[in-house]
Amino acid sequence: MSEMRLHDPAGNRLYLNAEERAAFLAAARRQPARDRTLCEALHWTGCRPSELLEITPARVDLSGGTIAVRSLKKRKDASGSAKIVFRSVPVPPEFLDTLNTAHGVRESQASRKKSALPIWPLSRVRVWQIVKRVMIEARLPDAPHRSPKGLRHGFGVHATVQGVPLHMLQRWLGHAQLSTTAIYADAVGKEEQYIAARMWG
Template identity: 25%
Template sequence: MPDLAILGPWLRRFLTEHIVTERNLARNTRKSYRDTFSLLLPFVSRKARKPVDRLAVSDLTSGHVLQFLAHLETDRGCSARTRNQRLAAIRAFARFIGSRDPALVEWCGHIRAIASKRSMPPPVGWLTRAEMEAMLATPDRKTRRGRSEYALLLFLYNTGARVSEATQLRVRDLQIGSQNGAHDLATLHGKGGRTRQCPLWPETERVLVDEITGRAGEDAVFVSRLGTPFTRFGVHRFIERCAAKVPELAGRTITPHVIRHTTACHLVLAGVDINTIRAWLGHVSISTTNIYAEIDLTLKANAVALCEVGQPRPARSWKEDKDLMAFLKAL
């Protein structure tokens, strides 16, 4: 079998060269692509009755891909959004092959013709100010560990940072103790290698100073009880533990991303314009940020009041200006 017909070399080039060097995709996106093919190849191998390392490009048929997508939803319990995410990785792989081998353009077209499934975005979950304050009160600040956990929770609320941005934060990324009235800042490294700076509240600055005292610039700001940098999983578990201690949050799923949504919603309620919130959260497009302008009933009620039926309408002064109407007719 010619090398060009074997799936393995194509996949290695795609994962190690194309998405890293040519497209410079974010690390989490690369991991998502890797996980997609870690699930797909064994599935196709069983269907084609071939070892994974002997699979040909032609074995990855549109029929097998559709069966794989159905398997994700029915057997693995994945949502339509996850299904579409896996399909996007497969499409990108097909486009990569099709653009480099004219003989496989038709195969590429069949794969890329698979439609995404329509999915409704999940409702945005967020906490009221009272609920957020109850979360902040859960760490025992009489202990060193409790103060560290409080610092992490307050930082997430202050900055609206993604969990990956918080776990990657280093001491050198903090500009605190500023003089001449300058703001204390945290530099966050977000998606796609983009960075942004978020101002810190005085309380956040105070607890972070206590947290990083005596550490080197390359050290992680937030560390676990074992002294190692927090992982994404560790932060998720920590937020779940805090939420479990708040009776008002019983039965609700609280994640670090809910804290991020909470920051955005509280900024909206404070009257901060949506473009500033976009920059605060590190969104590329303002359309992503617009969801926060739609979730609060208070804002919707105020909008309805502006167009309430029965309110007196302003006088149509241009109709009553007889001289102006005569002027227009005379032209």
């Protein structure tokens, strides 16, 4: 298994910084409803595109303020059998309002059939294309971090900068090992320098 990194071998950043995340979110909010909610869901949950495509209305807790995401990385229980792991990720109430309005989440939850259908019935390639287009519109530089994975890593770095405990972030991101999540703590120093430089300027 390859080790997760926040910089490529040439030292290029593989995550969106705070300014880029804000620009992406602003650009997403100018999109049609489907693309806007898709981008916002990735922004607010840090989930992988393949995990996003499995989200159904039944997994959206409008009153609890969370979205249940199925971890698609293979896990095994004590007997060695594959197990299904869900994680509940808290999201802002405003996003849930937007999601409900755009996709009729509450109405779909009243129907067993509708509540089991994906909110975004798209392919992974289509999700990648939408995210990439929005990132270009947000004027993010043409660099390795301009990707859905850069958005996920940006979520992890942002959460760490904001003081979210690593064990909680581990759960939100669906990492099997805390050591994987700990890479985000390594990036905090660089982000703090960036924030400090803006303060000094």
